[in-house]
Amino acid sequence: MQFGYFDDAASEYVVTTPDTPLPWINYLGSQDFFSLLSHRGGGYSFYRDAKLRRLTRFRYQSIPADNDGRYLFVHDGGDVWNPTFAPAQAALEEYECRHGLGYSRITGARGGVRVGLTFFVPLDAACEVQLVTVTNTGEAPKDLTLFSYVEWCLWDALDDALNLQRNLSLAEAEVDGSTIYHLTEYRERRNHYAFYSVNAPIDGFDTDRDAFVGGPWTALAEAAVPRAGRPGNSVASGWYPIASHCVRLALAPGETRELVFVLGYAENPDDAKWENGSGVAPEGERHEVGRSAPHEMGRHAPPEVRRAAPHEMGRLVRKDGARALLARFATADQARAELARLAASWAGLLGHFHLESADDKLNRSVNVWNQYQCLVTFNLSRSASYFETGIGRGMGFRDSNQDLLGVVAMVPDRARARLLDLAATQFTDGSAYHQYQPLTKRGNHDLGSGFNDDPLWLIWGVSAYLKETGDLAILDEPVPFDNDAALAAPLLDHLVASWYHVVGNLGPHGLPLIGRADWNDCLNLNAFTASPGESFQTTAGRGDGRIAESVFIAGLFTATCPDLADLLDRRGETGLAAQVRDSVAAMHEAIHDHGWDGAWFRRAYDAFGAPVGSATNDEGQIYVEPQGMCVIGGAGPDDGRARAALDAVAARLAGEHGIALLAPPYTRYHVELGEISSYPPGYKENGGVFCHNNPWIIMAEAIAGDPGRAFDYYRRITPAYREAIGQVHMTEPYAYAQMIAGPAAPRSGQAKNSWLTGTAAWAWHAATCWLLGVRPSLDGLVVAPRLPAGFGDYTVTRRFRGATYRITVTGAGTPATGRLSVDGVAVDGDVVPVAAPGATVDVLWQAP
């Protein structure tokens, strides 16, 4: 069952009913100001940090779901409705939500009135713009009263939820003309404020939630002010501050009116927080207004007067920042121009890769939605989604290095900066803080280090950046260790430290020690935690951690360290390069001798030296990760192990909804394995389809020669292909989910944790670099399609190091290799040499 469709021409997903299985959201903003926006207008906004600068309040797990957002109530002769359907849920005669690139447009109509709401976060502006179009589609004049609504969060989203005994006494707001300012705590240490404005005179306002809603016992759906059709002109003083404008519109038949609402954020210099000396509301009036009981409405003076302004010894909050920003959106034409600028920016970003093939689902995935998700994930790491509450997660070291794979071609400068930030949280021994704080860019001490795959992802990230950009100079950039400038060393030294951290920490089988965990955060072989509530990741368990080993890290080592050797060679460090290559060979040997279980690669050795992911285990006999990564790293192409391992994946792990992480799932808690065995069977790491690793198998199948299986796996997890089973899949059909419940789960096929997942980057990487076969390398652009027979011809337009490559592939899938020609000239091998910036290169790949 579908709940909408892709409008490929507009690069939009069109949700056609409010009644989707879950909220289906979009992300607005990509720099400082972010909004999460559902197809019902739900969600929240924040500035830079979803925890510390939360602008609007959102309640996760609420009943009904997703009932906090930016809402416009329409009061039409006593009938009250929302064009977003929520929260009033009055039936709509028309409804659609178009989620586009950095904007969403929701349209609702009822009783001869159509309202369109276009939401976007402009470039270079700390605000969300809401362009509202109201049309009288009927035959008679309409007198409408509109009420906007947002609820403010008191900045720190965690404290906002917990510290009520303080917070319920804090709220302050000011109404100045048509702008409502949220000023809580501005009087004290904050120098920032939020505001909500409309480019029209208002007929009233509310800044107190209870006054707007009608007291504590009323649902937002039944809010009193919209029902009454009269503003409360209420002034927040503690409790729950909101911002609501009242705008009355008289519309002739067929007439359309436009309004521009702006929800924004501004900061002042600490020493210039206040306006000097004018405009303070008289004390008496301030109190008269403020004293109004929350339930009393509509009895106050008209709102033109400045209201209840918090002030410091007679000085009002300085508002230049807000005013300057609002001036950019004073008219609908201005707003449209900014929207067009935003659209152009997205078109530019996504234009670096364009596929035309017979498979619409693949086209829209790689051209639009997967790229888009990659950038969202790169921006937000794992901080704020409808499954990540925006509280407590920093930027992950390994997450960010992998996320970078999805965006390095789009935003190479930002990728470069991110790499340097990440490397600066590395320790001199090559280990790394597992997370760092985006605001401070410093490592997170609470979590610390000890995730022994982390260092290798830095090599992978830098390598991907270099392959895309050729910017070898980055290797000479001085980068601190442990955020200490005194310890700075060239980035290349960091990569060597990463390598050394692995070879310096091998276990009894010559395989890398796993530490707290490797890529699979839930495989905790040294934790041995038995107390509920303890962190599986940070608990110090028994022993010295010198026994448990990871076959996955071994595979990762073989997959990435050859690139390091190449870089060392290019920098003239041939001796070290040889050492690295020797260590890779030794690792291959260790995998061969101790990583193979007989029919697939083992996953690990536990703290007792016993195998994990082995036929000798009762549960968890086979894991997906080493099958993918060892084959990518080059294990087993000659002795048949690669094919055997991938056949075991097909036989034991692959299901209709993707490849499960392990089988059979654990039915009891294994203290020696940790969190992985804490989940009910079939969910998350315990045998769920943990989508992040599925592309590794796709890549491995592409490498090992079964592109049919590779493409089949790709389609099982890629949301565009799952659109038709939306009722089962539940999350958005345009964004990958972290997890799809596996075969053993009661709700197999049900996706969770959509949007912020490393799946996005890997799926894009697997699809473009391996299936479609257009893959950057240090020497040029590799063209090596790996698609099944019958896929058909396709073209890819790829921007690469300033040139444009127009690649035509004909007859892909018939054999594994083809004939390559560049600008009509045949070339040997599969590498298209680097062209001059600005050049356009025609590339033809033909089946022989």
Next chain:
Amino acid sequence: MQFGYFDDAASEYVVTTPDTPLPWINYLGSQDFFSLLSHRGGGYSFYRDAKLRRLTRFRYQSIPADNDGRYLFVHDGGDVWNPTFAPAQAALEEYECRHGLGYSRITGARGGVRVGLTFFVPLDAACEVQLVTVTNTGEAPKDLTLFSYVEWCLWDALDDALNLQRNLSLAEAEVDGSTIYHLTEYRERRNHYAFYSVNAPIDGFDTDRDAFVGGPWTALAEAAVPRAGRPGNSVASGWYPIASHCVRLALAPGETRELVFVLGYAENPDDAKWENGSGVAPEGERHEVGRSAPHEMGRHAPPEVRRAAPHEMGRLVRKDGARALLARFATADQARAELARLAASWAGLLGHFHLESADDKLNRSVNVWNQYQCLVTFNLSRSASYFETGIGRGMGFRDSNQDLLGVVAMVPDRARARLLDLAATQFTDGSAYHQYQPLTKRGNHDLGSGFNDDPLWLIWGVSAYLKETGDLAILDEPVPFDNDAALAAPLLDHLVASWYHVVGNLGPHGLPLIGRADWNDCLNLNAFTASPGESFQTTAGRGDGRIAESVFIAGLFTATCPDLADLLDRRGETGLAAQVRDSVAAMHEAIHDHGWDGAWFRRAYDAFGAPVGSATNDEGQIYVEPQGMCVIGGAGPDDGRARAALDAVAARLAGEHGIALLAPPYTRYHVELGEISSYPPGYKENGGVFCHNNPWIIMAEAIAGDPGRAFDYYRRITPAYREAIGQVHMTEPYAYAQMIAGPAAPRSGQAKNSWLTGTAAWAWHAATCWLLGVRPSLDGLVVAPRLPAGFGDYTVTRRFRGATYRITVTGAGTPATGRLSVDGVAVDGDVVPVAAPGATVDVLWQAP
């Protein structure tokens, strides 16, 4: 405007409308299992620790408020309603909620059906019992379908709210007969579970919230299963687990049926978590049920079959604990007997003090509600209320010592144990951890020490315990310092350390250094924090903290250290006693020389040595705390300063809603003062009526000779007297609030943070020991009434050290002193000597 009335005969407050200004709650339980219960059935339950063992989910700040609880839906021929009004809010023909001592009884009627719900937490049982009485009050037979409903919390209330990407895959439940088990995480490290049961066969169940409610978009008010009148028989698998029973009742006209629901908690030994070998639901069936889409209802097999049991290798969760507990409540008669036992327990506890006077409001306050609140506060410290989210607050050192004043006569053994726990968190230098964790009884390192009033409250607490009990042996109890048994020393040594910590930390004026803060947590003279989000209490500011001094601590020192000297004398430590008395005299001198501002006592000196709470300040010229405490400590009776200070309080701080903390409120942030200046004027410490300190002024006025003013002040903050202005006051008229918005606040008179406040203990202490004048001392029971002329005669029955004192006071208020006789024999002074345990003593106090 009132929203109910006191039923004094039943010791109940009767809420007569669901539409109170805020949720009005009661506390059930006093030992291990606690429930917060609002007059609409809202609230939540926890076992011991409101953060770590939260049984049911509650959303603070929700719209509508208080919409999570234990609800019974009545489906009556298509009409759906709740006897608690919430959540469906269908109009009721009858409604009342009777909050009693440890129980609440909510009755609702509609359409010829009356449902009474009696909620209580029995003695010695980890459960909430819900005794349900359903009566057909009409003329025709009724076929009713009842649906119970609670939503489970995943144990750790903070993690439950934040870690959705994990938690939404965890939920597991089992239905076994009429008992629904919540078993999330039991499979792994937990050994505890919750359950919800009814003593009747059920006609179905639901354990998945979306199935019960009808999907994500439906409000609980519109829940689908009750509307349909058919259970969903849904099985939770991740997402949001609930427990709902379906019970069909056929009632003849006039017929009444009773049901007993039990919401409970049980633990198993770690090595006996599982039943052996039987009863596992077949795998196939388990999956068939679990696979049901959340929106599909009513198509499953009958519920007698054991359902979706999480198991470990074929073994089911062991349930002896639940079954044993349920056997105690198998019938309504059993439940009633337990309720009667609970009532007897409360009668015994509260019976230690009984006033009969002409003032009903005073009678009910001191006899019932204030005592009750004292015990609730003692049990819960500041952990869980409708303003305290139950997350993150430990037991406060100073809070708990003061809370003890309110309960020492009721539960002297528990007071004794608490004192020893508290003293064990003291350091050898006399300072103390500011908080300790109730589960571990260890000091909270995150918060640490440095609150320089803390040590003195231990003296006050021990002294109050000794005056009540005469148990001088406690002074010899060995008590660890810093929770280290190796550092144990007699409790008396701890008191001396407390004293020494003050005299060893005097500032430039010979006044005590304030440290991080004194009683007023928000007066942070050494923090100098300028970054939002920093803790005012723990931030390390500039300087060494050796300048800022507290006049309040000086007053507290003079108020409490003479008691220490008396104790030292009684232990033969006369030399040390003399040193203590000398130090008190020196402190009086310091207060005299540097604590007086000219017309009132100063509050402090800041880190620059400048006075705080002085006419020389622009804002915050006078603070309430030193006026009360210095007079209590004996300052200024001879030189007129006591009277002047209290007159200044009357002139500058007292308002119709109580005595403000300071005046005029700060209109800007003072970095040198800290949090106190962070609140909007008139709220909280910034000039709100912070009720906790009002009793100090009441005591001071009683001491200084104006009992009329004392009693007037008492009435301004005591909720029973504020019942008539319920719409202004907003919080419960039977529980003190921490704060009432002060004169400068826009919403002056509005109370917040009801229930868990030190106000309870101090108000009770001031009313009983000072106004009514029945006050324990080391030597006996002081009788010294301080009530205004015209108050009239009264009697107090007081249990004291095992004897019962029947005290009659005639002509109180006319003069300050009277004639005292004991069993008909006149005695000098105001002390009634200690009688033999079991004796009954008749005491007469007569105006001369």
